[in-house]
Amino acid sequence: MQYPLKxxxxxxxxxxxxxxxxxxxxxxxxxxxxxxQELQRLSSFAFNVSQDARxxxxxxxxxxxxxxxxxxxLVKLYxxxxxxxxxxxxxxxxxxxxxxxxxxxxxxxxxxxxxxxLCRFNRKxxxxxxxxxxxxxxxxLNMASNELAQAQDQILLLGRKTAKERLCSFLLSLSQRSxxxxxxxxxxxxxxxREAIADYLGLTTETVSRTFSKLKKENSILVSKGGxxxxxxxxxxxxxxxxxx
Amino acid sequence: MQYPLKxxxxxxxxxxxxxxxxxxxxxxxxxxxxxxQELQRLSSFAFNVSQDARxxxxxxxxxxxxxxxxxxxLVKLYxxxxxxxxxxxxxxxxxxxxxxxxxxxxxxxxxxxxxxxLCRFNRKxxxxxxxxxxxxxxxxLNMASNELAQAQDQILLLGRKTAKERLCSFLLSLSQRSxxxxxxxxxxxxxxxREAIADYLGLTTETVSRTFSKLKKENSILVSKGGxxxxxxxxxxxxxxxxxx
DNA sequence: CGGTGCATTGATCAGAATCAATGATCGTGG
DNA sequence: CCACGATCATTGATTCTGATCAATGCACCG
Numbered sequence: 420m421q422y423p424l425k426x427x428x429x430x431x432x433x434x435x436x437x438x439x440x441x442x443x444x445x446x447x448x449x450x451x452x453x454x455x456q457e458l459q460r461l462s463s464f465a466f467n468v469s470q471d472a473r474x475x476x477x478x479x480x481x482x483x484x485x486x487x488x489x490x491x492x493l494v495k496l497y498x499x500x501x502x503x504x505x506x507x508x509x510x511x512x513x514x515x516x517x518x519x520x521x522x523x524x525x526x527x528x529x530x531x532x533x534x535x536x537l538c539r540f541n542r543k544x545x546x547x548x549x550x551x552x553x554x555x556x557x558x559x560l561n562m563a564s565n566e567l568a569q570a571q572d573q574i575l576l577l578g579r580k581t582a583k584e585r586l587c588s589f590l591l592s593l594s595q596r597s598x599x600x601x602x603x604x605x606x607x608x609x610x611x612x613r614e615a616i617a618d619y620l621g622l623t624t625e626t627v628s629r630t631f632s633k634l635k636k637e638n639s640i641l642v643s644k645g646g647x648x649x650x651x652x653x654x655x656x657x658x659x660x661x662x663x664x
Numbered sequence: 665m666q667y668p669l670k671x672x673x674x675x676x677x678x679x680x681x682x683x684x685x686x687x688x689x690x691x692x693x694x695x696x697x698x699x700x701q702e703l704q705r706l707s708s709f710a711f712n713v714s715q716d717a718r719x720x721x722x723x724x725x726x727x728x729x730x731x732x733x734x735x736x737x738l739v740k741l742y743x744x745x746x747x748x749x750x751x752x753x754x755x756x757x758x759x760x761x762x763x764x765x766x767x768x769x770x771x772x773x774x775x776x777x778x779x780x781x782l783c784r785f786n787r788k789x790x791x792x793x794x795x796x797x798x799x800x801x802x803x804x805l806n807m808a809s810n811e812l813a814q815a816q817d818q819i820l821l822l823g824r825k826t827a828k829e830r831l832c833s834f835l836l837s838l839s840q841r842s843x844x845x846x847x848x849x850x851x852x853x854x855x856x857x858r859e860a861i862a863d864y865l866g867l868t869t870e871t872v873s874r875t876f877s878k879l880k881k882e883n884s885i886l887v888s889k890g891g892x893x894x895x896x897x898x899x900x901x902x903x904x905x906x907x908x909x
Numbered sequence: 910c911g912g913t914g915c916a917t918t919g920a921t922c923a924g925a926a927t928c929a930a931t932g933a934t935c936g937t938g939g
Numbered sequence: 940c941c942a943c944g945a946t947c948a949t950t951g952a953t954t955c956t957g958a959t960c961a962a963t964g965c966a967c968c969g
Contacts, residue, residue: 498817500820500825501906501907502907504824506820506823519809520812522809522810526812526816549802556802560804560808563764563809564764564767566812567808568765568766568767568771570812570815574753574818575743575745575753577819577822578865579749579750580745581925612947612948613947613949618823620823623925623926623927624948625927628949631948632949826957858917859915867957867958869915870916870917873918874957877918
């Protein structure tokens with residue numbers, strides 16, 4: 420569950436101008452469509468900020484003034500009910516964009532699970548850039564489409580899947596993300612704790628833990644130190660994710 | 665549960681050119697941003713189609729060649745698991761737009777619950793129109809944002825709410841929709857059956873029915889002939905939707 | 910008038926939640 | 940470097956909500 424920043428000593432103070440050209444995630448889905456010149460314009464209103472684990476980035480209902488790109492660390496997006504029940508609607512890893520689904524106010528809260536670094540954009544500035552850079556808006560629409568498709572998968576999961584199917588679906592999606600980033604599809608680090616997984620899958624920590632144990636016992640997964648899961652048979656996992664017979 | 669087309673005799677054959685100017689839903693969220701001239705261009709590749717109840721409009725995985733505007737009737741969007749479990753991800757009423765969340769293929773299936781009329785657009789044509797009409801793309805992004813926020817509400821509902829809270833949330837959203845359309849917020853027609861409600865709320869028909877009965881017994885709602893629900897106290901309903909003590 | 914499809918209600922079951930205790934891991938400070 | 944405390948994960952016992960199985964009721968339609 421350790422996930423220190425690569426440079427843990429020099430904690431960036433708030434709001435340092437962001438040198439897009441030197442950014443580690445400049446090839447992220449969001450920035451990759453921009454030319455060098457456009458990237459330069461972007462950096463004129465982009466600022467790096469960093470936050471410690473458990474710090475809140477923004478809360479549901481706040482005026483939606485900023486959009487972000489996660490450059491390092493892990494973020495959870497979540498909604499709360501009055502009595503404290505929590506539902507995590509998504510996890511953001513480095514390279515992920517934060518701020519698609521919002522109108523005047525944020526529709527959900529965002530909190531750093533690990534220490535994070537963010538590239539923060541002023542919303543008005545970014546929207547202003549759409550005028551000269553319509554393909555940026557096209558990209559945003561594209562991203563929104565993908566988010567929506569993902570949200571619908573999650574709706575299916577929460578509405579109709581069993582605990583086992585949910586956990587397998589979750590592991591599968593982590594595996595696919597890992598693969599997309601060029602890492603192993605079968606050796607998957609799990610950077611969030613059991614409670615976060617439970618709040619994401621609509622379960623309790625106990626059920627998540629028990630389900631992990633079941634999967635271990637039947638050799639569908641192997642769990643090694645540091646919360647790293649190994650999946651010997653991805654096909655099997657995919658089956659279990661839809662049909663946990 | 666009756667919901668006949670206003671003109672049930674003359675069933676439109678497939679693909680009749682759509683006269684946008686005379687369209688009953690030209691003020692829908694989708695078309696309302698267009699000038700008369702732009703609307704005319706839109707009609708050049710818009711076709712009216714109609715479908716009977718239970719007819720499938722498209723299936724998950726189909727090549728996403730068309731987008732639609734629902735001009736009359738009720739549509740369900742849903743996803744299936746291999747063993748037949750169904751999760752409805754949304755209902756579309758007349759004026760609603762169909763086709764936001766898609767890439768190359770549809771991410772979900774769409775089926776007519778009642779007889780429907782649709783205005784069908786070729787996707788390539790519509791995307792082509794974005795070039796000359798960037799504010800149409802802005803509108804699409806806006807709609808996608810709203811859809812995403814709605815999807816997240818549904819994720820909270822499915823992940824963390826009780827049966828009673830789910831049903832109250834559902835009635836509340838129907839009430840708000842009714843109000844937005846200029847109809848009564850307290851007298852709500854329920855155009856879909858118990859099974860569809862169950863598949864939308866991640867429950868079974870029996871649980872939906874029982875929960876309706878409970879709400880009736882405690883006088884939170886009144887149900888009259890034709891499946892019309894009356895809500896004497898919207899505030900109370902809103903409370904029950906988040907905190908079914 | 911009878912049949913078909915949908916809604917309601919009842920009895921029982923099962924999966925996950927809750928309550929409770931123990932165990933493992935990590936960071937801290939002596 | 941080890942011991943302690945804190946946090947997090949695991950496991951067990953029991954409860955409870957909603958699912959399942961089953962029967963009856965109701966409304967609309969031919």
